[in-house]
Amino acid sequence: MKDTREGVVTPKTPLSALLSVDEMALFVDYYQLTMGQADFDAQNNSVITANYYVRKIPQGQYLIAAGLEQVVHYILNLRWTETTLDWLAERGDLSTEYLNSLRDFRFNGSVFAVPEGTPIFPNEPIINVTGRSRDVQLFETYLLCVMNFQTLIATKASRIVQAARGRPVFDFGARRAHGRDAGTLAARAAFIGGASGTSLVLAGRYFNIPYVGTMAHKFVSERPTELEAFRDYATAFPDSTTLLIDTYDTLKGAQNACIIAKEMETRGARLRAVRLDSGDLLALSRHVRRILDAEALDYVQIIASHDLDEFQIDTLLENGAPIDSFGVGTRLATGANFNPRTSEGAPSALGGVYKLVESDGRPVGKQSLDEPSKATIPGKKQIYRLTDTDGNYTKDQVTLWDEDVSEGQPLLVPIIQNGELAYNFPTLQDIQAHTTAELKKLPDPHKRLTNAAPYTIEQHPSILAHIEGIP
């Protein structure tokens, strides 16, 4: 599926597989095309800036930005093919003149963005897209769905990794993800947020993420005995066997694992781990640890999975559960905004928006008198992050784009300029390291799993002045 057409940017990750280039222009909400038609008819050629930001964080007080590489690939490679244009022409709702104007579409504007893996806060600009009005609006649906999803997952992963207190966390969620893109991008975003790997091989292929595998209950239950199943597996993987011990009775499973471990020792091999996937993980992990230790198998690790999230892991480790690593599925890969301690939840989604903030140099907002929380802060904006002498975050200042600010680092960096890629995408490993380093600088009160303290964001006075001026 190599794309050989002229002008197509080859991404670091072969997105051609996630994204069929031929029809990608149609991943739009139809209003983007109807507005395009109306803009075309009205000869609206204004240059605007649209801003991706998140008004409200569903869990906690920070977000980890993720998804930029996919968005940039989309923006640079978006083309209207003859097939697509023919199909739209047959529908008859858009004019031939407007459709013809899409034929040579190339984005020639600019994109500034917060690098992936950077902590970010409510109402802060994460991506600024500047260009001709009807070009900029074509990116809305794809940009939103990819940024909302990956940012949701990277954030969730960072919370889970924090709860795991240094123990590795693996993404096991593809089977509950919302389709193939979701499974693959969840593995990517989880890695950005600090996960050590994934169960999904395709994520290993595309993103060079370490992938891991244990065994399924099926492997055990289709054999006459659990012991025979364990033996078959240990024979095939003398160096990397993890045995799933809860198919019938976890404690008997642990005893069978001991038998296999002893057999492996006679061959100079070592059982790597046992996996718990049901029941009371605290009580079972203690029991299983005792069973293993009694056989001098202290080197055999315990992996736990089973509807886990940051809250469950926190409680397990708070109580001293002897678990060495965690497999986290549904609640990681769907970004569950759900607190099982209280049963309170919100939809598994991030409600980020992509809003017009500047038109032909003029700051533009949206008043939304009937729902002030949906108002848009006008102006193309930059973020300056202030730190103390130890490098820890103290507060962010959001300013108008061209304002002279003496302190702090500007967070939005050039990604695309005049339609050309102006950014060297880091590897996913570098992004993960960036996340880890930056989260260390965010003071603990903002990272608590519950009741985290809001981070201080100051809107520069010049922005506040513009809010008054909205028609």
Place this chain on the structure above:
Amino acid sequence: MKDTREGVVTPKTPLSALLSVDEMALFVDYYQLTMGQADFDAQNNSVITANYYVRKIPQGQYLIAAGLEQVVHYILNLRWTETTLDWLAERGDLSTEYLNSLRDFRFNGSVFAVPEGTPIFPNEPIINVTGRSRDVQLFETYLLCVMNFQTLIATKASRIVQAARGRPVFDFGARRAHGRDAGTLAARAAFIGGASGTSLVLAGRYFNIPYVGTMAHKFVSERPTELEAFRDYATAFPDSTTLLIDTYDTLKGAQNACIIAKEMETRGARLRAVRLDSGDLLALSRHVRRILDAEALDYVQIIASHDLDEFQIDTLLENGAPIDSFGVGTRLATGANFNPRTSEGAPSALGGVYKLVESDGRPVGKQSLDEPSKATIPGKKQIYRLTDTDGNYTKDQVTLWDEDVSEGQPLLVPIIQNGELAYNFPTLQDIQAHTTAELKKLPDPHKRLTNAAPYTIEQHPSILAHIEGIP
């Protein structure tokens, strides 16, 4: 992206775009390959049946099965390309002999399944896959993620459509969906569940689903006045203008819409609708209706959107809100298992599983002593749905596959036999009609939005006998 290789089934919907055929074999959790290796080494050639079913329904008491067409396309087209095998070989963990055995992979087994759009209940078999053990397990991750997701969304859509009491419901969710697949498949599943259309053009292209568009706040706020924005749009779409009236002040927006509607009347055209997207939709819809009616614009419809779901729509219509159609985004396209009346929720996922139930003719289960709810009911099973004289559902009987049952219709029908497609996929329109007709036969107590009554499912005594026999 036309796939011209021999043996590739052309789907009714061009899935080549959703799914890059070249690497699709790698959309597996790694344990599927490690177990494959161990099965290969142990020469396990047993023929098994794996069963897709859902243990627990997160919202309500029924599910609408959806996703089968994508699953079948995957099963029939799954190939291990040289690129994929080379990549795996470089990783070094799987043997050359095992990888070679995958080179000519073709599924030659059988699939029986409940047709898409059919109501289904907890623990009932939705798909049976029968074939060689290590072939059957290759489908697990893709089958689960596509069935879990589309079934979740089709079910959610059916609840929302029910709450809307005959008023059209449109999927507006792509921007909050979990990636491109999710947005596209959510539109498909929502249509199966009864939605009238989608905002996503790609879903129109792939699935022939009607797509609709209104306008964004951007279109209004980048023009000097709301009135000018409305006029530009009405000029471009004289026959299908919907005006978004909440950018600044909804009631003034309604008055501006009246001005435009009158201008359109002088040209012999009609304003189709106004759209509300924020604020108190009950109060605003009443106000706006009065403003329109006072200008003799009773033909102008009111469309509402804004964090809607079945509960919000039910409350609005219970109170007589004069809303003619609904755009539902986040909570439809993510399948939010969230009740805003109580703030109670669960992750936006369906926890369906794919479990071994038969091996070489022998019913197989999983005991799960430490968590009985995760036990597997043994045996390849069929469902018979019993109805009263009016055709209404009374109860389901789940039997072993080959049992002679005199009453009811068997729900699982042949889809693939001996590796050949044995099913004529209905159009999406036919599937939607099937959903509607079948849901009518499900008595109301099982369809209540809250506190719905569980439907009666009887496990045949022969199945219960096998449960006793699990080792």
